[in-house]
Amino acid sequence: MTPLPDLILEPLVRAALIEDLGTYGDVTTRAVIPAGIRYTARLNARAAGRVSGMQIAALAFRLVDPALAVTTKVPDGAACAAGEVLMEIAGDAASILMGERVALNFAGRLSGIASQTADFVxxxxxxxxxxxxxxxxxxxxxxxxxxxxxxxxxxxxxxxxxxxxxxxxxxxxxxxxxxxxxxxxxxxxxxxxxxxxxxxxxxxxxxxxxxxxxxxxxxxxxxxxxxxxxxxxxxxxxxxxxxxxxxxxxxxxxxxxxxxxxxxxxxxxxxxxxxxxxxx
The missing domain is CATH 3.20.20.70 (Aldolase class I)
Structure with missing residues (x-):
């Protein structure tokens, strides 16, 4: 299935990031993570299901920091197994942490809908x-x-x-x-x-x-x-x-x-x- 243009999805994701970052940003990350620390994070499926929201999760990370390298391992619409890596995000640790919750909220919610739909189908x-x-x-x-x-x-x-x-x-x-x-x-x-x-x-x-x-x-x-x-x-x-x-x-x-x-x-x-x- 052809993905929607990011242009259409961006306002939804941007609004969610602004809601989560609040008026002063991620105070925890600023307090405890030294500047310049780099990591690779993995977005994992902890249960089997049908994947949706990977495009939106990737967009959330890129809106926080365009320099993050985001690699989708399991595309939207595909089945996933428990323990499977769905996405890898590499780059500034603080940026990854700032996008984490919004990316997971969208991906978890939408994958739940896709999974339930697949059961009905x-x-x-x-x-x-x-x-x-x-x-x-x-x-x-x-x-x-x-x-x-x-x-x-x-x-x-x-x-x-x-x-x-x-x-x-x-x-x-x-x-x-x-x-x-x-x-x-x-x-x-x-x-x-x-x-x-x-x-x-x-x-x-x-x-x-x-x-x-x-x-x-x-x-x-x-x-x-x-x-x-x-x-x-x-x-x-x-x-x-x-x-x-x-x-x-x-x-x-x-x-x-x-x-x-x-x-x-x-x-x-x-x-x-x-x-x-x-x-x-």
Whole structure:
């Protein structure tokens, strides 16, 4: 996968470094590390998983000190084993220490998302279903968390409210029903913008199919048997997306219903940080 330009990532990393360095910099390092001391540090995986955030970690070190030599050993999107060296950083010891926490925070968080995504994707093998994320992301970090989902083998849903028209239950209620909501969406959508609508009952799905105008249907909080019937009703006319209560243990049976996508908010809002460490 082609990396994002550093130009896009730099504001996020710069803000994190400024937050961590505070108003007076790293007072501990200045107090105890003599100037000019040089070291080679290794960023290690302390648990197995899927790697993400190496580009951001490298950028954190380079923003602190462009003279640091940063060598990525395991790229974003690759699997790693416990004890594997993911990155080496050589140069001024004080600079390495100043970038350490920000680099680890990003890499651990994003690798955790990628690792959890890979676990969900593994449950869909042999089916057409794709695992996709949602907008349930950490404020300000949506871009990199969604990139981590890609590193884990998943797919991205909307990045923002402006990407596509997604008519949910509250929109339907406020618009006066499925038919008026879809009619209004069809009237305002450009030829480049897709329309998806959420349903949680088969009679609602039947109305969507009758009214027309949707490109995709979000099948929300349905039992597995109901999902199977919904896919049969759609018969390939719309993209189908299953959502709601998509725990890891249920993914295989949902994927077997024939849905095109399974959206999982937990990929980003409940992923455990992958245990990483930096050692001199």
């Amino acid at each position: 593994a449950e869909t093998r042999g089916t057409r279903a794709r695992i996709t994320c949602t907008r349930k992301t950490t404020p300000g970090l949506r871009l990199v968390e969604k990139q981590a989902v890609l590193h884990g083998g998943g797919f991205n849903h909307r990045f923002s409210l402006s990407d596509a028209i997604l008519i949910k239950d509250n929109h339907i209620a406020a618009a006066g029903g499925i038919a008026p909501a879809l009619t209004a969406a069809k009237a305002s959508a450009s030829h480049m913008m897709r329309v998806e609508i959420e349903v949680d009952r088969l009679d609602q799905l039947a109305e969507v199919l009758e009214v027309g105008g949707a490109d995709a249907v979000l099948l929300d909080n349905m039992e597995t048997a109901t999902l199977t019937e919904a896919v049969r009703m759609v018969a390939g006319r719309l993209i189908t997306e299953a959502s709601g209560n998509m725990a890891l243990g249920r993914i295989a049976e949902v994927a077997a219903t024939g849905v095109d996508y399974i959206s999982v908010g937990a990929l980003t809002h409940s992923a455990r940080t992958l245990d990483l460490g930096l050692d001199f």
